[in-house]
Amino acid sequence: MQAKPVTLKVLDIVSIVLLGVSAYLALVFAPTELVMGDVQRVFYFHIGTAWTALLGFILAAVFSIVYLIKKDLKWDRLQVAAIEVSLVFFFITIVLGSIWARPAWNTWWTWDPRLTTAAVTELIYIAYFMLRQGIDDPDRRARFGAVYALVGGISAPITFFAIRLFRTIHPVVIGGSNAEAEGSFAMTADMRVAFFFALFAFTVLFIDLFWNRIRLGDLQEKVEQLKLKVTM
Amino acid sequence: MFLQNSTPDTSGYMIAGYAIAFIVMALYVASISLRHRNLIQDMTTLEEMDKPAVKVEAVNKPGMPPAKTVTKKNGKK
């Protein structure tokens, strides 16, 4: 197994640095929000992880289609990596969303479209891995995984729009003037800096973790092949 | 800077949020490294198992000088 490419080693360090800077901007540089206080700062990481998890989600659906057309297992490994990283990031998104909601709107959960869709997508991811767990044949596992990721990939956006169109949300609001309103509070210029930097930092972090996870998948493949060879 | 008396102190939540975010990310990175290390171990073990078979083949190949080292019989066919 080749050693870690230098680019990746550099990327590892760069990601950590960017994450640190982003945390600084979010925790120190950005001003304190007036109505809900410091907890609003989780918003930067909440959006950062949400955006990248969404990226992973879209990638996974694309990989599904490519795999089903080309039947090259490489795309299956890419998909697993994308979904796994996306799963972790959506988890953080959901938890931060919940932590933000509690002091801001006096509820641990708001059934708003974004948060709910994130939760549904998380469940789809978990189901994806449970599906794969139950299959031994790598080819079938890849095919079924691709089919389910595709079905889930189409269904989740529809869920989002359906909730948006049909659900009249009644958040229990104390103090806030508007409903969760898709996270709209007025952002000052400083907040915007922290916001966009968080998006950038998390994108880099995503690429880094994605790449590392792909390498893991490739190594796994090599080990599997060697296992077959040795036990023949 | 004037403090409106309605700005609540929610820093506890903020700390909890960031702590969880960093911990989860760290756990994930640890998971990848751990799995990586285990796979490397599997790899070396498998490569070891692979070697004696190669040596046995080399001994049995016609025209090749007999191997000077003693090949381990590890019970594999």
Next chain:
Amino acid sequence: MANNVNQATEKPMTADRGLRSSAKSQPKGNFFKAVSAVVWKDLQAEFRSRELFSAMLVFSLLIILIFNFALELDIKTRQSVTAGVLWATFAFAGTLGLNRSMAIEKDRGCLDGLLLAPVDRSAIYFGKVISNLVFMLIVEIIVLPIYSVLYNINLFQPGLLLVILLGSIGYVAVGTLLAAMSVQTRTRDILLPILLFPVVIPVLLAAVKASEGFLTGADFPEILLPINLLIAYDIIFTAVAFMVFDNVVEE
């Protein structure tokens, strides 16, 4: 003499001679023949044994019973909650039908037989969808009057029936595809609800919204939106499942 020889080689005496000879004619005829063969087989088998049907029906009634104890279904709440209770019932009972329907195929080896036939894989998909849909609709048609009687609500409105049809189509379209996968895994039955429910949420959401609309006499434009979503979902997922089904039943 020569004629006899020609005849002997032309039509081989095989069990699927019916399908083979139609394969010589237009492929479309072959397709519909295959679909109806699957549907007919399922309906006949079910008519004889009634195992799927009775299980789904009893399960539905038990779910309604549970809801009665789980929720305060007084007159006021009933109005707002009926649509949800109905669809929850259908969603849970539906997994029963889907699971068994696919398991029967696998266990009796019918699937292999179907796969040997020179017909497009999607014919199997459509056949299964139609038979699963028929079973689900029959169960729903029986549950409706029972619920009406138990809770003194008239559920036999054409609008509601339309919603139930559209919702069931969407549910079964995705469910058949996913059931075909889950039945081939180690965890089998348990896996289907886990796979299906997150993905079928738009159907439940829209169906409940539309059902509610019809039951509470809301304005038609308001009801039109969820109905449109149901139709869109049905079309999209039937098309997607149709395209990928090959990948799910390959050996």
